[in-house]
Structures are given as structure tokens and as C-alpha cells.
Amino acid sequence: MKAVFHRPLAVFRAxxxxxxxxxxxxxxxxxxxxxVVAAPFQALQPLPGQPPIPRDNPMSRAKVALGQQLFFDPxxxxxxxxxxxxxxxxxxxxxxxxxxSIGVNGKVGTRGAPTVWNAAFSTVLYRxxxxxSLxxxxxxxxxxxxxxxxxxxxxxxxxxxxxxxxxxxxARVFGGESARESRANAVSYTxxxxxxxxxxxxxxxxxxxxxxxxxxxxxAISAQAKRGLKxxxxxxxxxxxxxVNLAGPVPGxxxxxxxxxxxxxxxYTGSSYDQQYQLADDLGRYNVTGIESDxxxxxxxxxxxxxxxxxxxxxxxxxxxDEAVRVMGKTQLNKALTDQxxxxxxxxxxxxxxxFPEQKMPRLPATPNGSVVDPAAP
Amino acid sequence: MKAVFHRPLAVFRAxxxxxxxxxxxxxxxxxxxxxVVAAPFQALQPLPGQPPIPRDNPMSRAKVALGQQLFFDPxxxxxxxxxxxxxxxxxxxxxxxxxxSIGVNGKVGTRGAPTVWNAAFSTVLYRxxxxxSLxxxxxxxxxxxxxxxxxxxxxxxxxxxxxxxxxxxxARVFGGESARESRANAVSYTxxxxxxxxxxxxxxxxxxxxxxxxxxxxxAISAQAKRGLKxxxxxxxxxxxxxVNLAGPVPGxxxxxxxxxxxxxxxYTGSSYDQQYQLADDLGRYNVTGIESDxxxxxxxxxxxxxxxxxxxxxxxxxxxDEAVRVMGKTQLNKALTDQxxxxxxxxxxxxxxxFPEQKMPRLPATPNGSVVDPAAP
Numbered sequence: 001m002k003a004v005f006h007r008p009l010a011v012f013r014a015x016x017x018x019x020x021x022x023x024x025x026x027x028x029x030x031x032x033x034x035x036v037v038a039a040p041f042q043a044l045q046p047l048p049g050q051p052p053i054p055r056d057n058p059m060s061r062a063k064v065a066l067g068q069q070l071f072f073d074p075x076x077x078x079x080x081x082x083x084x085x086x087x088x089x090x091x092x093x094x095x096x097x098x099x100x101s102i103g104v105n106g107k108v109g110t111r112g113a114p115t116v117w118n119a120a121f122s123t124v125l126y127r128x129x130x131x132x133s134l135x136x137x138x139x140x141x142x143x144x145x146x147x148x149x150x151x152x153x154x155x156x157x158x159x160x161x162x163x164x165x166x167x168x169x170x171a172r173v174f175g176g177e178s179a180r181e182s183r184a185n186a187v188s189y190t191x192x193x194x195x196x197x198x199x200x201x202x203x204x205x206x207x208x209x210x211x212x213x214x215x216x217x218x219x220a221i222s223a224q225a226k227r228g229l230k231x232x233x234x235x236x237x238x239x240x241x242x243x244v245n246l247a248g249p250v251p252g253x254x255x256x257x258x259x260x261x262x263x264x265x266x267x268y269t270g271s272s273y274d275q276q277y278q279l280a281d282d283l284g285r286y287n288v289t290g291i292e293s294d295x296x297x298x299x300x301x302x303x304x305x306x307x308x309x310x311x312x313x314x315x316x317x318x319x320x321x322d323e324a325v326r327v328m329g330k331t332q333l334n335k336a337l338t339d340q341x342x343x344x345x346x347x348x349x350x351x352x353x354x355x356f357p358e359q360k361m362p363r364l365p366a367t368p369n370g371s372v373v374d375p376a377a378p
Numbered sequence: 379m380k381a382v383f384h385r386p387l388a389v390f391r392a393x394x395x396x397x398x399x400x401x402x403x404x405x406x407x408x409x410x411x412x413x414v415v416a417a418p419f420q421a422l423q424p425l426p427g428q429p430p431i432p433r434d435n436p437m438s439r440a441k442v443a444l445g446q447q448l449f450f451d452p453x454x455x456x457x458x459x460x461x462x463x464x465x466x467x468x469x470x471x472x473x474x475x476x477x478x479s480i481g482v483n484g485k486v487g488t489r490g491a492p493t494v495w496n497a498a499f500s501t502v503l504y505r506x507x508x509x510x511s512l513x514x515x516x517x518x519x520x521x522x523x524x525x526x527x528x529x530x531x532x533x534x535x536x537x538x539x540x541x542x543x544x545x546x547x548x549a550r551v552f553g554g555e556s557a558r559e560s561r562a563n564a565v566s567y568t569x570x571x572x573x574x575x576x577x578x579x580x581x582x583x584x585x586x587x588x589x590x591x592x593x594x595x596x597x598a599i600s601a602q603a604k605r606g607l608k609x610x611x612x613x614x615x616x617x618x619x620x621x622v623n624l625a626g627p628v629p630g631x632x633x634x635x636x637x638x639x640x641x642x643x644x645x646y647t648g649s650s651y652d653q654q655y656q657l658a659d660d661l662g663r664y665n666v667t668g669i670e671s672d673x674x675x676x677x678x679x680x681x682x683x684x685x686x687x688x689x690x691x692x693x694x695x696x697x698x699x700d701e702a703v704r705v706m707g708k709t710q711l712n713k714a715l716t717d718q719x720x721x722x723x724x725x726x727x728x729x730x731x732x733x734f735p736e737q738k739m740p741r742l743p744a745t746p747n748g749s750v751v752d753p754a755a756p
Contacts, residue, residue: 106484308744321747369699
């Protein structure tokens, strides 16, 4: 189920209907998809209001509220300085505006943080697809040395279990969720990940000008953006960046969760960009699997909100969106796009910035009279 | 106006009325104080709903909204990783729960971040009083190497002025505020500080159980907390920790802004705590002024929300509130408090946790197609 897929849209269309039949009996539901299945395949789709919800982590208002608190809680990092929001800033574009992110103790990573907005529509997480679900991604992230730096799963659980306001919420949210779980052991590593993932599934940005355009509002995007959309299709950006998230299949649509939609990057090596932006230095998915054919394979990233998530590419070496378009044209499609094409496509990409939902600021439960972060922490 | 004051409450009471007369013609207003002036001095006072507002930085809804965005914006740090909220977390107790704070690039400071909640009632800022207003504190903080690390005031202004959503707000908020300011140059270092300070003046936590008790609700605090309050007065904690913020004078009440209320700490040296908690290593205000009598002088810190702002003291070496009470009894009053006294006073201090106002999460204005944080930033 974790095979590498690397195919243009034309091939994808051919297998689409067959795979959808598999999906219908799969373990992941997607809202509002029933009508789509019967229709001919349309590569451009507006963003649904809700993402797929896994059966083993149903949504509830209380769970989302708990997940939001955890998402913003820096006590989930070893130093008590970094929350999920530090690198995936949902007050902004869902990332940190940096080339590569900085974790605890000033430790610099090697890749840029992807946006958390609409991440719930991804079949795999991380740029190299090494997490098979949002829950899995959270679990890995908390222990990453250049991320939250927690020494062990148990250390995370111990810290959260020392905060009375969390203990009561975990008992309420997870205590009755499955027969195996009692209220007493509701604070678990899995449940911490589930709560955060549930919150992340609310981080959806619908109603971009592009979505309104697709739904029939012809004035929602400019004439230049319309030209850009046409170019986007004609030069075949759409071969990979299609469907609701402009990132290929979503869970339940042909692909299951955990099954990644990858592309070679750079696809055409040898351009001056390789060296200028160090595009081929990081081997991407190969570092995860060790499989030769995975060299420089990367997850096809969503283009939603791409205008507000600079800088660009896995190593953040490209500072502006227009340059990113130019580089993609050359490295992926072997086309030297004209300045006009670049400007038009950039104008189109600017229509993909959606509406960020209003949120209440969470309150983080206190530990009266003492801190759970060891003052002598590294 | 920046003289050092170091006197017990009894002396303070004697000068209170005279100094209030000075204050009434001063440049800082305080709400709801008129009735208090005529009454005999009462050291225990509930927290007013609003703090003093300086005449040169009037409050407005738009200014506070702008200030909240800036407070949460990590682009005010050189690396784009640290916002004011990183160390002064208003989702929690207004600080970071750490012994000492960590600024950009993992640089560890030497002191703990004081809470920003109710900081607007302080006559000076920083533990050593080196900032004479909230505005002044913001200005210093952005340039601190172990804080936000910005290289210069101009670098801050340049970055904010590159964000269209800020430029329009600054023009609207500050464009007409004084005759000297045009809309075009409204993004200035001073105005950035003013907006953040205005937001900080909304960070007030009224209606703690203690406040309700003072206002006549006799059941608002427990019998043990009442005993603790009595002990708090009798052992003379109140000598310094009095008035609305339990931190001595507030702006306009006897003291003007910029005039600090300091105490020697440790007052009685020679106890085992000096070494155990390295209490005398940092010379406090002396490091600012170089004046001999300022050695180990520290601003009297507010006790409001003290139960949720562990660990304790300038270097955060004391992990729990009860131990902090024990240490204070010995070092400040030369009294070995009994376990019962410590427990009672701790119970009282737990009644000082106020109501944290609900806030909307701000949205940080974007810079479409590019990031203002240099990908090559240190």
C-alpha cells in the first residue's frame, strides 16, 4: 500500500474509476464525494468544507478544543519553548516563513515546515511521506531532535498527565471512546496525537477566489488569473497538482491514507537551478525507504495558500513565488516559461488563498504552584 | 524621578497622602481612583478593570487589534521564530514556565520572563526596572540578543513596513494621532511599541477569588486562605506586596511611571538559601545603574497569578510556590515560617489567580509571494 506512484494525470484518469471502487469499501470516509464518483473525472475541484475523518478518531467539539490547546502548548517540547504552532503558525499561512525550521535549543532542521492548513487532505505527511496519517506525524514530531525534542513517548505522557486540566479533558474526551480505554489511562501518547490530529482536521481554508470561480462565480478571479489557470493546465502543472488540494489524490479518492503520491524533483536535472538552489542534494523519500527508485522522490505538495507560504521547495531556497513557478517549469516540465506565463500562473496561484476560519484563543491548563518544565532542562 | 525606594509599608503610608497630591496633577491617569484618594489608606485593594493609560498613547480598538497581531508575530524576531508571546504566553500565565527564557537561536538568558498579565500596573518594567514604560520595554526587547535579536530599530521598521496589511493598519491607527505624523511614516519604531503596549494594557485579570473576597464575598476564599491572608499581613509580606497589584505603588498612585519600587533581595543574607538557589549572584539593578546602593535591588514583583507562574525568583531556581514562600520568609523577613504558615500563605496566594479574558486569535497579515524573513537569516 505504500508503493510509489509517479504518473501523469492522463494515466491517473484511466485507473481512477477502478480505484474508487476499492476506496468505497475502505476505512476512510470523505464527505460529499458520493455525487462525484458517478461524474466524469474533473481534475479541478473546489475544496470540501470538511476533510476525510478516520473511523478510529471521530471528531467531537471537546476533542477539537483539547487538540487546539495541545497544538498551542509549548510544554509538548522538551524546553517548554516550542508548540506545534511555532513552526506551523495557524495565525498565518500555517508554517513559519523560514527556509528551514528551527526546533528546540536553536537546532536547525534541513527542510521547511509545510503548511498545516488543509494537511488533513493529504494521504501521507512530511515532504517525504514518512508519516501515514496526521496522528502518526504528531507522534514522530514530538520526538524529533530538531523539532520538539522530547526524549520519549513516556516523557510526553508524564508531562501532560501532570496537568490537572488536561487529565480531566482526556478522561471526558477519550474515556468512553473504546471499550479498552478507561478514564484513568485516557492520557496516552496515542490520544495526545488523536486530539491534535482532530484539531488539525478543522484547519481547512475553503472559499478561495479559485473555489468561488469553480462554483460558477466568473468574476471571482481576474482575467490574468484565468489566463494563468489555462497555462497551468496547458503546460501540465495540473498533471500532478490536481483535485481538491491541488496535490493529487486525497484519502478515499483512489488513494488510501498512507499511500503517497510522489514525484521526482528535479524531474529534468541539469538546469542551472539544480546548483543555484541545491535542488538535488536532499534525496527525499530515498532517505526513508533506501529504495533506488525513491531517489529525489517527493510528495506532491498542495498549492493551496501557496502565495502566503514562502519561501519555496523542501529546502526553502527559492524566495518568491514567481521564481518558484519558473523553476518548476524548467525542472519538472523542461519548459522555459515566458515572463508572461510566469506572471499569469503566479496570478492564478494567488487565487488559491482561502478563508482562514476565525478561532478563539485557547487557554492552556495550569499546573498550580509548579512548572512541568524542569528548570534544568537542556 | 528614578530614585530608589526601599521602605516598609508603615513609612509608605506616611508619605502616601502627600505624594497623591503630586500625582493628581501628574501625566498619568488611573481609572476609578478618585474615591480611593479621600479614604484612609488600605493596603489591600481589588484590581481595577483598567490600568493607567499614558496620555501620549491613548487606547483604541483598532490600536489594540494591531498590537495583538504584533504581539503574536514572530517576524519581529531576527529568525522569524519568536514572538512576544513565545516568552510571555498569554494563553497561559503570561510567561513561559521556564527558569530562564530562551531567545532566538537557542540563546539562553539569565533571568526568567515575568508575566505580562497586569504588567500595565507596573511603574517600571524588567525585574531591574531598566524600562520606564511598557513602550520602552518593547523597544529594548526587540533588540536584545537573548530575546528577539533584531539588529536595529530600522531593521524592525523595514520588516513591518514590507507587510501591506500592517502598513494600512498603522496608517489608520496612527496617521492622525499627532500633527507630526503623516499616514506615510506611520510605521515607526515608536508606533510599533505603542501598539504592542496598548494591547498589553488590555491584559488584565480581574475578579480573582481574592478580589471577590475584598469586595465582600466572604465565601470567595477558603478558611485556610483567610488564615494565610492574616499571616501574610502579620509576618509583613504586605510591607512590599501591597495595593492593587500586590507589588507596591502603581502609576499615578504616589509613584509616577518610570519611578521604581525596589527591594533588597536577599534582604537578610547568610541563609543556606543564598547558595542553594544562587540568590545573590545577580546584582539586579546595580547592573543597570552602577550605584552601590543598588546592589541586589530588585523590583517588587506582583503576586497576582503567582500560582500559575512557576518557577520562582529572578533566576527561576525555586520550583514550587510553597518553597518560594519559605525562602521569602527567611531572606526578606528573617523568619523561619512554620509548615502551617507556609501552607496557609500558599493557599492565600492561590486565591490571586484572576480571570483571563477570552481573546480572539489574531490573523497575521501576509506578504504575498515572498517572506520578509531572510532564508539565510542566522
